[in-house]
Each structure stands twice: as structure tokens, then as C-alpha cells.
Amino acid sequence: MAKKELPSKYDHLAVEKDRYQFWVDGTFFTPEDNPEKEPFSIVIPPPNVTGRLHLGHAWDTTMQDTVSRMKRMQGYDVLWLPGMDHAGIATQAVVERKLREQNISKYDLGREKFVDEVWKWKDEYANTIRDQWAKLGLSLDYTRERFTLDDGLSNAVQEVFIKLYEKGLIYRGEYIINWDPKTKTALSDIEVIYEEVNGKFYHMRYPIKDSDETIEIATTRPETMLGDTAVAVHPKDERYQHLIGKKVVLPIVGREIDIVADDYVDMEFGSGAVKITPAHDPNDFEIGNRHNLERVLVMHENGTMNENAGKYEGLDRFDCRKQIVADLQEAGILFEIEDHVHQVGHSERSGAVVEPYLSTQWFVNMQPLADAAVELQETDKKVNFVPSRFEGTYLHWMENIRDWCISRQLWWGHRIPAWYHNETGEIYVGKEAPADIENWTQDEDVLDTWFSSALWPFSTMGWPDVDEADFKRYFPTDALVTGYDIIFFWVARMIFQSVEFTDEAPFKDVLIHGLIRDAEGRKMSKSLGNGVDPMEVIEKYGADALRYFLLTGSTPGQDLRFHWERVESTWNFANKIWNASRFALMNMEDLKAEDIDLTKELALPDKWILTRLNETIEHVTANTDKYEFGEAGRALYNFIWDDFCDWYIEMAKLSLYGEDEERKQTTRSVLAHVLDQTLRMLHPYMPFITEEIWQQLPQEGESISVASWPIVNESFNFTAEVKQMETIMAMIRSVRNIRAEVDTPMSRKVNMLIQAHSAEIAEELQKERQYIERFCNTEELTIDTNIDAPKQAMSAVVTGAEIFLPLEGLIDFEKELARLAKELEKWEKEVALVERKLSNEGFVAKAPEQLVEKEREKLIDYKEKYASVQARIAELEAQQ
């Protein structure tokens, strides 16, 4: 790639343009299937084809990309498999809405044509999603992209359904399910969201047959009384002993129903008597079974009253409620209406109030599957949850699991592979239709979307063909990344299906993250209109800035607030990297990869920055491995901004602007090396800018995305030099401090004297005097072990030395004395603190040796500093 001059301002749009295509064309993201390499795999949580990606997707996928990119650079054969989810209810609903706008209902089209329409929609949005993935820079292998409704996955779904059916783990039955009257489909328990609603509590008196007595009951849903088939009381309730076995005449309806005794009834609550509606309440259904009660369904599938509702037939359930309340009040049956706050279930997708509804559906018998999944966690094949607390969440759910209703009354999805014999009612389950198809009718329903998502980690790899190369090589996957809101929906189900069908956990690690919130901490939602489009962020600040913000903005498992200011400051970081690189490139002349030579004599700052680089490599690698992206990102930030830019580059200028050609060449080598290594570490976090700069560096790789990950170079650990460097840095800071104090700008040259505490220290400082001269901007610099401290001077202490700045005429003695007094106080406190620690027998005896030794060293240093400051004060006072 041709070298070009970098503009002085980081232009994220220019940097990111066309870069993704370069990666895809280079097939860097397609694994090599190289047997020499260890495989590493992740499957993407397939986004719904209902629409555009939001910030949550950006967050989730960026984490996966960061891990994938690092592993790829570390030499793993990385497969990150992309794909999308058909999202049954959600997608069907949006397409239906779109058709409705054209005054077309799905029934007008018929099943086949309607499904064709949905496929068209899917193709359109799949392209949008791929464009968004590209903008985010995700290193996905598109040659393996899958869709939950493609042939292979559909085959896996049928296979699983049939196997479970044959094992008796899938059954068809009549139960109370959660019915969504708006979308007219059944829902599983977790698709129901309970929300607090200000409702009413209606108190009624049902007349006892052949008696003047009444029995008091209460309900929140009076319209269901039309389906009452009993009244229940507690068997031990003395108030009602005489009524058990008697009959009640159901008002309006006139049906005679039994008064039954059942333990379920709470004597303390309400009147202690409960109306029983087996067809419209799950608890009542159970009681109905125990007492052999009739089940009377009083509603249609769309939530209007049916023929069993008599004169209320055709009314919507809520209109019926109003009407029935009025009628019962008039009849004197209903005698009190109380305000009542209670939880009401709503459909997760349509928002409609869920109707408990008697219906025949397909279910998965969960207990055996859940047991196996729970047992897995006690073996070494367990799934490692990050953070670990989510394992508790997961296990708690698994241990209290209820059967899973998997049939959905939709057209968009995997049609249930079951046929019913037209005459005998016999059920046939299989991939192919029965031979005498004319005598059979296939089940109209489709499976819950999550039924296919649950198979995703292995169905995408070619299962049920267990000899498929991808399945053998890349399953089980290494990591799964998702939000805590879908642990039950997806993570749990993938685990038990995987255990059942592959005898393995589907992934080794599962990284759980939180939710993205707006700046005020509110959930981002369409209704609030507070959502932020990731593409808008990318347009304004670039994908790298967005990614870095997302990765470093929170800690695993925690929610993340979106702040534009933080994205902006991340852009500033990118701009800093840009300009530091620009400086380096401008000063590298025509340095080539083979010219980089770190074997020549290194200067102090070279040794220091190389040591710091080693520390950074260790820290970033370890923390990225642990999914601690925030920690790793901060280490990179500090290294780049503080160490590399603020100190190393500034010191390197001495060499670069100097005369010594060999020294210059070494500095160039260090600059090139450190920048190269730093960009590599930063690449998984900010792929675009790192690639752009790296292409300009003296190196011979094709792409940084496949360059090797930095490793610690033991020969670059210069402990003694780091200490020296730190002394000089402390000195420079002190001088800057003093100059700020006496208002002497750094641009003015001043004289400076350094009193070293030993000949060795003096010699060391002497060797590095150029840095002191430059950064303290000295006229005359004297370094000695025996300095005659100037009378009129500002002073400071550092470890191993004292410094004096003779600033005649500028010194305010009172202020200086006050400043020194303050400093003396500081060291006095420090000394006292360390002394107290060291005189604590418990500490000396029990604390780690190293720590105690460190404290002893500190004590010597602090005492020395204290003495120096004290002496200086004495001198000043003597002068006055």
C-alpha cells in the first residue's frame, strides 16, 4: 500500500472508508482450517431481521470482535460466524402491519404468498444489517453466514423436534397457556411481562341453591364468571363447612355449580371463597382437574366473548367486563368495587393483556433436560459464566423450570412436523409427510423462534451431520456474548439442547453484559424516543470511537449509560494517537522494516519506554483474555497518552533534532517498534485507525488484523533505568511546580543546582543531564554531591537528591517558608505513618516480606526528605 502524508487532523470518515472491504477482500476473517493452528470460535447472537441494529447490538458485537481479533492475532484459527434470526412473532407483525397499510390482510394473500412477502422483507433487512456490521468493523466470516430458517437449520429443527417427540420429551396437550389475543398466538411463560396495573377488585355474593344464604367471592376479572364451574373454599374453613357439597346458582348464567373444598384456597385472603374458572386461569385449571370440573371457555381467540357468554357474545372482553359489572350491580349481586393494584401479564411483543386460555398446544417436558443441564455445572465441562454471579441466575431458573409451550399460531417460522389423521386423529411426527397424505392434515402452527435459536451454536456448524468439518473443528464454541436480559430465553435453552444433542456445553465462556441506557439512565426505547442510532455515532465520531467507548465504558455485567461527551473524548484519544503517529512517521525518514535495530546502545528514555511497553503488553493481554476490556483499554490509554506522548516523544526529540546519526537511527527504531506494538494491541479495540496508521509504518505485513500479537520481551526489562527515569521525571515535575509558584514561565532559562546524595547518583544524573537541561530549561546546570546551597533559591526534594533554583528577586520568603512548612508537615506525616506501621508487631510479623521491605525503604526515603526540608527551612530562617 502506498505511503501517504497523514493530515494533521484525524478524519474518521476518511480512515474508515473502504477499509472494511479491504479486510473482506483479503479474506482475513475466514479461518484457514489450518491444522497447525488451534481453533477458536464464536457464533454471533443472530439479530432479528425486523429492523436496524441498535446500540445494544453494537456493544454486544464489538466485544465479540475484540476477542476474535485478539485471538486471530495470537495465532488461533478464528471463526466468528454471522447470521440472523427469523424472529417469528416480531417479523410477522411488522410485515402484517406493512400490508395493512395497503389494506391487505394476510388471509387475502394466503399462507404461501404471505410467507413470500416476509422473505422479501427479510432480504431487504439482512442487507441493512450487513451494512451496519461493516460500519462497525466486525471481523465476521461471511462465507459461513446462516439464517434460522435456511435449509440446514430447518433440518436441525425438525431433527430435534422428532427426537424429543420420540423420547417423549415433546408432547401435545390441553392446558391453560398465555394467549396473546392481538397476535392470536400462544406465548411461553417468559414472553409474558408482568406490569403493575391499577385495577379493581369486584366483590360479589353468589346465591346458594335452595337457601337464602349467599357466599361472598371477589375477583379482578368479573367477565370470567361466565365460565365459572365451581366455588372453592378451604376444607378447614369453619365458616363454610356447612356449604361444602352444596350448589351455587351462577348469576346471569343460571348454571348450578358445586362448592368444593381445596387446600389451594387461602382462608386469610378476601372472604376465603374463590370462584373457579378452569378455562381461564391456570390455578383454577388445576383445581378443576382435582375436582373433575367442567371447563367452559367464554372467549374467542381474538379476545371477544363467544357463544358461551350468552347475551355478551361478540363483545370485547373489556367491554364485556363493563357491561357485566353494570348488570351484576343492578341485580345486587355485585356490592362493592375496590381499587386494587395488581400484576397483569402483557405480551412481550404486542403489549396486549395476556389472556390465560385453555388451548391445545405442543410442549417440551423440561424436567429431564433441565436436570442434565444443572448437572453439567458440577462437571469440568461446565459453562463458565462471566461475571460468575449470573450462574446463580441461570441455575435458579433451571431448577424451577416449567414446561415450555413451543407452538405458535403464526405462519412465519418452522412449521411443526406433525400430521393428524383425518379420521382416527392419530398423530404422525416426521420430516416427510405420511405416504397417504390425502388422509392427513399437517399442524398449522410453527415453533417458537427460540426453539431454533436454541440450536444455533451447533446447527450453524452443520449438525445433525456430526461428520461435518465445521462441527468437528469449531464446536463447542469458545465464547458467547449476550445481555443478561436473554439468559432465560436463549443462553439456558442453548445449554440444555446442546447437552441433550451433543453431550457438550455449547460454549466454554458466556460473557454477560448489561443494557445500554440513555444519559439519564433510562432504558432506550422506541416509545420514549431516546434511542441513539449507532450509525449516527459512527458518522459523527467514527466506529473506533464508538467501539472504544462501548468497551471501556463499563465493567462486565453492568449497564452502560450513553454519553455523547464520552464518545467525543474517545475521539480525542484517537486524534492523539493519530498525531503521535504522524510525528513518528515524519521523523522516521525512509526507515524500512529491516532497518529497525534495537541492538545498538539504548538511551534512558528508550529503556524506560520499552519496559513500560512490556508491562502494558502483559496487562492488556491478561485483561482482554478475562474480558476486562475497560482495564485493558485504560492501560493502553495511559501508556499511549502519558508515557508515550507526554514523555517519550518529548525526550526523543533531543535525539531526533540532534546531530548523532546513530542515536537518531536508534530512536527511530524505538519509535517504530513501540508504535507498531502499541497499534497491534489497540487493534482489537480500534481496528480502523490502527490499520490505517500501521499501513504507513515500516513493516511488511499485509494487514494488522493478521499481524502477530505482541509478547513480552524479557531483554527489555530495565528495572534500574526505570528508577533513574522516575527520578528525573520527579525532578522535572518539581521544577515545573516551583516555576508555576514563582511565575517563571518555562520558556525562561534559569540556573539549577542538584545536590546528589551519593556519588553514584551524581554520576547517573550527570550522564542524563541533557534531559534535565532541556525539560527544566536551564542556563547553567550544576550536579554535585557537595553543593553550597544558594541563599536565594527555591528548593525541592526528590528521591536521592535535592534541587535548587536560584531565583533572586522572585522569591517571596514568607510564601516560600509557608510552602516548605507545608511540605515538612507532609513528610512528617508520612514518616509517622510508616513508623507506626513498622512498629506494629502484627504487621511486621504477618504482612508479606516484600511489603515490609518496601515500607522500610520508604521510611529511609521519607526521613531523608524530611531532613532536607527541615535543613532548608533552618537555612532560610537564618538568612532572615
Place this chain on the structure above:
RNA sequence: GACUCCGUAGCUCAGCUGGGAGAGCGCUACCUUGACAGGGUAGAGGUCGUUGGUUCGAGCCCAAUCGGAGUCACCA
């Protein structure tokens, strides 16, 4: 009702297996130093919600308590 998370600088958040509190933004003063003024230098600002306990040592562990958020399960 059970459980989980959060409470640290004005704001948003870090703080890894307990060993002298950090960042970004904001604020103050100064600086047109040849990569960057979206920059640099120096600085102000914290009883780490509260109370006990364990420990030589607690922001971190334990208990209780207050405040905020959430998950699950719920009585008609």
C-alpha cells in the same frame, strides 16, 4: 415474599484474589514550545451511604441498616 446489582471527586464511572483512593468530562491559573489549542503545564475537589464485626491492615470480606435499580415468584 425470595434473590441480584448499585451507592467512591460537581457529573459519569474504574478500582483485578484486602497492603496508603484513580480516569474522563467539568472547574481554577498559566502556556500561540517545530505531532496534536479537539493540545500542554500546574492545581483545587473524596468521613469510599450508615453502623457494627473479622483482620497487623477494609472502598474491597461478614452482619445489620438506609436509599436506588432489577430479576423471579405471587392470593382469587
